[in-house]
Amino acid sequence: MRPDKISRAAEPVFAHAPWLSVYLDDVEFADQTFKYLRLVESDGTPGTVVMALWGESVGMVRQYRVALDADVWELPRGFGESADDPIKDAVRELREETGLAADGWTDLGTVMPNSGLMVGSVRLWLATVSGERDLAALDDEIDQFEWWPVSRLRAAIAADEIRDGFTMAAFLRAELRGLLPGGDR
Structure with missing residues (x-):
């Protein structure tokens, strides 16, 4: 199911530069909002x-x-x-x-x-x-x-x-x- 809104975190909560950055994004649905873990390797x-x-x-x-x-x-x-x-x-x-x-x-x-x-x-x-x-x-x-x-x-x-x-x-x-x-x- 597609969320109503995703607010991407601008800064990582953890970074092991240059290999990995960990972000916590806010994902909103009509009835709930939750944190979503996103991992980015080598800046993508x-x-x-x-x-x-x-x-x-x-x-x-x-x-x-x-x-x-x-x-x-x-x-x-x-x-x-x-x-x-x-x-x-x-x-x-x-x-x-x-x-x-x-x-x-x-x-x-x-x-x-x-x-x-x-x-x-x-x-x-x-x-x-x-x-x-x-x-x-x-x-x-x-x-x-x-x-x-x-x-x-x-x-x-x-x-x-x-x-x-x-x-x-x-x-x-x-x-x-x-x-x-x-x-x-």
């Missing part, structure tokens, strides 16, 4: 997720996630910084998290992580790579990098071993467009 600049494809393998990273208190396997990803040129963010994240540079890029579209709570979106990319990894380009946030055969990633998603929504969304978009090897199973 879309984040980025990169599926690096090398032959029949996908580059996966293992990273500790504080919110889960667990290590998870996922595709490289990061916050957006370049609102005017989102490919810059994809190039940066691929380089920082894997040490790879892409030979070609395919835009897989955009997803909204949680449209009921968050103002934000994430751009998905498929990067074809063929060169060596530049280990000097790596940042220190990634614990491990591995090339996974596409068949392994497909099986891990089906078996509920990969739970990261961005990884699944990028895989699905690439799979449905016929961009991944072995899609005809």
Whole structure:
């Protein structure tokens, strides 16, 4: 149901600049008014997720996630910084998290992580790579990098071993467009 009026808070009640701002908006209906929590990532600049494809393998990273208190396997990803040129963010994240540079890029579209709570979106990319990894380009946030055969990633998603929504969304978009090897199973 659409509210009668929304009064957006001008200032966040909490900010962890530049990554996240938390707002409490007033949402009015004819019979009630309540506070609504709104989260804004990176000032609304879309984040980025990169599926690096090398032959029949996908580059996966293992990273500790504080919110889960667990290590998870996922595709490289990061916050957006370049609102005017989102490919810059994809190039940066691929380089920082894997040490790879892409030979070609395919835009897989955009997803909204949680449209009921968050103002934000994430751009998905498929990067074809063929060169060596530049280990000097790596940042220190990634614990491990591995090339996974596409068949392994497909099986891990089906078996509920990969739970990261961005990884699944990028895989699905690439799979449905016929961009991944072995899609005809």
